[in-house]
Amino acid sequence: MLGNFIADHVRGNKFKHLPEDIQKGIHLHRKIDTFTDSNEIVRISKRRLHERYGHYDGVIIDIFYDHFLAKNWDDYSQIPLDIYTNSIYAYLQSQLKILPEKTKELLPYMIQYNWLYNYQFIEGIQDVLKGMNRRTRGKSKMNLAIEDLELYYTDFENDFQTFMFELINFVSIEIDKL
Numbered sequence: 001m002l003g004n005f006i007a008d009h010v011r012g013n014k015f016k017h018l019p020e021d022i023q024k025g026i027h028l029h030r031k032i033d034t035f036t037d038s039n040e041i042v043r044i045s046k047r048r049l050h051e052r053y054g055h056y057d058g059v060i061i062d063i064f065y066d067h068f069l070a071k072n073w074d075d076y077s078q079i080p081l082d083i084y085t086n087s088i089y090a091y092l093q094s095q096l097k098i099l100p101e102k103t104k105e106l107l108p109y110m111i112q113y114n115w116l117y118n119y120q121f122i123e124g125i126q127d128v129l130k131g132m133n134r135r136t137r138g139k140s141k142m143n144l145a146i147e148d149l150e151l152y153y154t155d156f157e158n159d160f161q162t163f164m165f166e167l168i169n170f171v172s173i174e175i176d177k178l
Helices: 002-009 020-037 040-071 081-094 101-112 122-135 142-151 153-177
Strands: none
Touching: 002 020, 002 081, 002 101, 020 040, 020 153, 040 122, 040 142, 040 153, 081 101, 122 142, 142 153
């Protein structure tokens, strides 16, 4: 879990000093990214956004899919979302010495605004999109993407459900290879 969480903040092979299970999480995260980027369902979702957001379409789809995962959490886990997110936050705080600097900077905001839990709500996604737009100094226009989510809500949710089924199957195979 920790390797998967920090993978976006670890460049190249600068993780060989970490415990083996964390290295495996980083490798799995990268395989999932490759699978996602080449997945036809994800491409269909991205096409709905590409004209308006260009290369930011993939980031927006990741956020939309996070929304559908949180919203439909009970379909994927027996642990209630609030209990799961609180345990994740506590675990991450207990691992501060291992976390990359970017992750350490992000974590207090994630906890303060309870991102993982609030992804299930449109307002939570809207806040994330506004924050992402601020980080790009308004260039991404991600603050407008909530309009697209609402316009194509059912289509995006159907895409997510199909993709999630494929992703679960992919991960079940790949995790055995690590």
